[in-house]
Amino acid sequence: MGRTPCCDRAAVKRGPWSPEEDEALRSYVLRHGSGGNWISMPKKAGLKRCGKSCRLRWLNYLRPDIRHGGFTDEEDAVIISLYSQLGSKWSLIASQLEGRTDNDVKNYWNTKLKRRLLAAAATAGIVSTRSPPSVPRLPAAPASAPPAAATVTTHAPSLFPLLAIPTVKTEMYTCDDFLAPAAFRDDPFAAADGSTSASAASSASNWSADNGAVGGGEGSFLLDFCAGSGLGAADDHLQLPGGYYYPLDPNLSLV
DNA sequence: AAGAATGTCAACCGCGTAAGA
DNA sequence: CTCTTACGCGGTTGACATTCT
Known part of the structure; x- marks a missing residue:
């Protein structure tokens, strides 16, 4: 028995993020934060994404203080x-x-x-x-x-x-x-x-x-x-x- | 030039656990 | 207490890019 999924896989989009989705997530989080609840946030932000996916995208890619590549x-x-x-x-x-x-x-x-x-x-x-x-x-x-x-x-x-x-x-x-x-x-x-x-x-x-x-x-x-x-x-x-x-x-x- | 092999990295999966009901 | 929910984490996957043959 596997654990129950955190969201309805059939109802959420998966795979690479589009620039539009990025912008929607970025602007929402910058304005409101995650609201302390990543699970409900996607709906509020108008995103058809799993909350976990949103959290990961924000933490690993969209956060303003992120640096990619070029390790010293x-x-x-x-x-x-x-x-x-x-x-x-x-x-x-x-x-x-x-x-x-x-x-x-x-x-x-x-x-x-x-x-x-x-x-x-x-x-x-x-x-x-x-x-x-x-x-x-x-x-x-x-x-x-x-x-x-x-x-x-x-x-x-x-x-x-x-x-x-x-x-x-x-x-x-x-x-x-x-x-x-x-x-x-x-x-x-x-x-x-x-x-x-x-x-x-x-x-x-x-x-x-x-x-x-x-x-x-x-x-x-x-x-x-x-x-x-x-x-x-x-x-x-x-x-x-x-x-x-x-x-x-x-x-x-x-x- | 084309197909195969390899490298890179974004994204997903599922487990452990903290927090709250 | 016990149960449920959500978060955070580490491992893994898969798509795409690059290099090799």
Whole structure:
């Protein structure tokens, strides 16, 4: 037994939106908002669409603050970093990227970033054949538990088979959470000839060794997902010897 | 030039869950 | 409490575009 559909499929239009429908939805939402009820909104807006479809169209396409395409190197880095921590929590990841939707981030990951990382990992010979964990990645913490005490160990996605960042926390991450084990000395984004190659991976995505000059335990590495020149000046991440660390938004709730 | 293969992304589907009756 | 309703999310699909053979 399937669940009952949210609307009468025979009575609603499906498929691509026409410019007229877009305009009707946009002008209605800008004037009235969704009215707190997406289900009844289409009728009020004169649309023969399912409320869910209207909501999705607005959130993913018509919202005025939406940006499409043109992901920057820094956004790549944030997505990779957060995916390694959170898994496929696209809405959480998207919430860290201004103007990006979960759908956009998800598509971008599935069609571009993942490929890029797999190619890079294959080049470095680190691809794991393990299946991703089936356990929930973000178990809810007890409501009464202090956030700092709530840590749950899980596994990193297979693209990050050896990273020592498997612990999902409900508080801000520290540098230690981003230390990779000594086994990850080699730069997986480096070309076979040893040079870091833009063709082997994102031109901005690489790993770099902590040279040990400051901090970073022996044999440890800091993730350096993004060595783009524009990042050094950014205030919203912590630059550390050998790499960048992207702290989660402190307001980001994992529970 | 044409058909096949592959890539991209908008849209849909259905599940989990919060909120209200 | 239990039930219903609607929302939000992640996974998947399918149409269209682009590249390859």
